Amino acid sequence: MPHATRSLLVSERDDAAKGQIRLANESAILRAAEQVFARAGFGGATMADIAETAGLPKANLHYYFGNKRDLYAAVLNSVLRDWLDPTDALRAEADPTQALTTYIRLKMDLARMRPDASRVFANELLHGAPVVGEALRHELHDLVRHKAAVIDGWIAAGKMASVDSVHLFFTIWAATQTYADFDVQIRAVLGKEELDDEDRQRATEHVVSLILRGCGLA
Numbered sequence: 623m624p625h626a627t628r629s630l631l632v633s634e635r636d637d638a639a640k641g642q643i644r645l646a647n648e649s650a651i652l653r654a655a656e657q658v659f660a661r662a663g664f665g666g667a668t669m670a671d672i673a674e675t676a677g678l679p680k681a682n683l684h685y686y687f688g689n690k691r692d693l694y695a696a697v698l699n700s701v702l703r704d705w706l707d708p709t710d711a712l713r714a715e716a717d718p719t720q721a722l723t724t725y726i727r728l729k730m731d732l733a734r735m736r737p738d739a740s741r742v743f744a745n746e747l748l749h750g751a752p753v754v755g756e757a758l759r760h761e762l763h764d765l766v767r768h769k770a771a772v773i774d775g776w777i778a779a780g781k782m783a784s785v786d787s788v789h790l791f792f793t794i795w796a797a798t799q800t801y802a803d804f805d806v807q808i809r810a811v812l813g814k815e816e817l818d819d820e821d822r823q824r825a826t827e828h829v830v831s832l833i834l835r836g837c838g839l840a
Contacts (some may be wrong), residue, residue: 632756635754648686650676655697660738663745664694691753698746698754701739702762705732718776719839723830730826740802768785775828783838789839 656677658667670691673680687693700741708728711721733740743754751758770787777784801808809817817825834840 631672638706645684647678650678650692651683651686652697652700656691656701656738656742657803659694659697660741660745664690667694669693695753697739697742699757701736701743702754702757704736704739705729705743706762706765708732709765709769712772714772714775718773718782719834720836722834722839726794726798726830726833727826729794730822730829733798733802734822735801737802737805740799744799744803783836785837791814793836794833797833801825804833 651672655667655672658672658675662668662671667690669683670680672693673683676683683693687696691718697807708725709722711728713721729775746752746754770791773782773787776782777787801817805817809815812821814821
């Protein structure tokens with residue numbers, strides 16, 4: 623193999639390895655920031671705390687995200703993107719029962735696996751959404767209108783009961799995210815130090831059943 627070709631292959635492998643390291647570091651920083659912002663809020667969180675939680679030098683945070691506000695915005699955008707992905711289940715050609723069940727279960731899974739994400743987002747909204755306001759007014763607005771049209775199509779075809787399709791999303795968000803945002807309250811009422819798999823399953827089945835019945839679905 624010519625020397626130039628070997629050098630090119632080595633360079634490409636190095637670039638791929640560096641890209642993987644970058645993605646891994648960014649992911650670790652975002653998850654750590656999610657945790658720190660959820661507990662301390664934007665004002666109380668420090669880049670030093672986030673770096674310690676991520677297990678990375680503080681300089682790495684500034685290299686990838688510049689400053690705390692940039693990192694906070696990246697966390698919120700990541701949360702919003704991950705929350706929007708489950709809406710892919712809501713397609714015109716899908717069965718309403720299966721589609722809504724899948725959507726609700728995915729939302730409950732996110733509340734279980736990433737409660738800090740929900741708490742950071744809720745706190746941002748409670749403060750008037752200064753960072754994600756534009757995304758809510760455009761990206762989220764457009765997506766909900768598009769998916770609401772899918773639900774309206776199911777209603778028009780007689781596949782489910784007549785409901786306010788936009789407010790259905792508000793109901794699902796409230797019912798699912800409460801298991802992250804108000805986890806302390808739920809555990810206190812249930813008398814549990816932590817919710818186990820059986821508790822989570824019970825909650826999920828309840829929310830799914832309640833929403834489906836409200837939509838006239840089995």
